[in-house]
Amino acid sequence: MSNAASGMAVNDDCKLKFLELKAKRTYRFIIFKIDEKQKQVIVDKLGEPTLGYEDFAASLPADECRYAIYDFDFVTEENCQKSKIFFIAWSPDIARVRNKMLYASSKDRFKRVLDGIQVELQATDPTEMGLDVIRSRAN
Numbered sequence: 001m002s003n004a005a006s007g008m009a010v011n012d013d014c015k016l017k018f019l020e021l022k023a024k025r026t027y028r029f030i031i032f033k034i035d036e037k038q039k040q041v042i043v044d045k046l047g048e049p050t051l052g053y054e055d056f057a058a059s060l061p062a063d064e065c066r067y068a069i070y071d072f073d074f075v076t077e078e079n080c081q082k083s084k085i086f087f088i089a090w091s092p093d094i095a096r097v098r099n100k101m102l103y104a105s106s107k108d109r110f111k112r113v114l115d116g117i118q119v120e121l122q123a124t125d126p127t128e129m130g131l132d133v134i135r136s137r138a139n
Contacts, residue, residue, distance in 0.1 A: 008034055008039055008040055008041055008102070008106040008109075008110070009038075009039060009040040009041070010040060010041045010109075010110055010113045011038075011040050011041060011042045011043070013042065013043050014030075014032055014041055014042065014043055014110075014113065014114070015113055015114065017030050017043050017046065018030060018069060018113075018114045018116075021069060021071055021085070022071075022085060022116045025049060025071065026049070027046050027047055027048065027049065027071070028047040028048060028049050028050070028051045028052075028055075028056065028070070028071055029045075029046075029047035029051070029056040029059070029068060029069060029070045029071065030043060030045070030046055030047070030068065030069045031043075031044045031045040031046075031047075031059055031060065031066050031067075031068045032044055032066065032067040032068065032069075032110070033064075033066055033067075034065075034102055034103065034106060036102070041067070041106065041110050044066065045059050047059065053070070053072075053131050053134065056068070056070055057126060057129070060090050061092075062092060062094070063092060063094050063095055064092070064095055064099060065089075065090060065091045065092070065095050065099050065100055065102070065103040066090045066103075067087070067088070067089060067090070067103070067107065067110060068086075068087070068088040068090055069085060069086065069087060069088075069114065069117070070085075070086045070088060070134070071083055071084075071085055071086075072084050072085075072086055072134055072138055074135065074138050074139075076139070082138075084118045084119055084137075084138045085116055085117055085118050085119070086117075086118070086119045086120070086121060086134065086137070087111060087114065087117040087119070087120045087121070088120075088121045088122075088123055088129055089103065089104075089107055089120070089121070089122045089123070090123055090129070091103060091104070091122065091123070091124055092124060092125065093124050093125060119137050119138065121133070121134075121137065
């Protein structure tokens with residue numbers, strides 16, 4: 001397990017599931033959370049490849065921070081099928097200050113463990129990570 005700057009380790013399963021998403025497209029999304037008792041980042045939820053963006057957005061808690069990976073498929077203007085891996089730092093306005101600080105201080109170290117992130121977003125409410133935002137950032 002790697003030690004993060006905030007003292008948060010990263011559970012090996014986080015990297016394993018990310019590699020499965022990246023290489024095998026086993027998941028559409030992965031949501032990670034910090035387990036404060038174990039002092040590590042762990043996998044919270046896995047989204048099947050058949051699930052859409054709305055399912056992903058609905059999987060994020062309204063009042064707690066999370067890290068998330070979303071594999072976004074799209075078609076370019078040249079009619080090419082592409083995909084981009086998004087890292088989303090979800091930090092809702094109504095989350096506890098301590099929760100926000102913990103996630104903010106652990107984010108960069110956690111991101112370094114996940115090699116292959118193409119786009120990063122920071123969101124404090126659903127409009128900051130809506131499908132229109134995702135589409136515009138993918139191109």
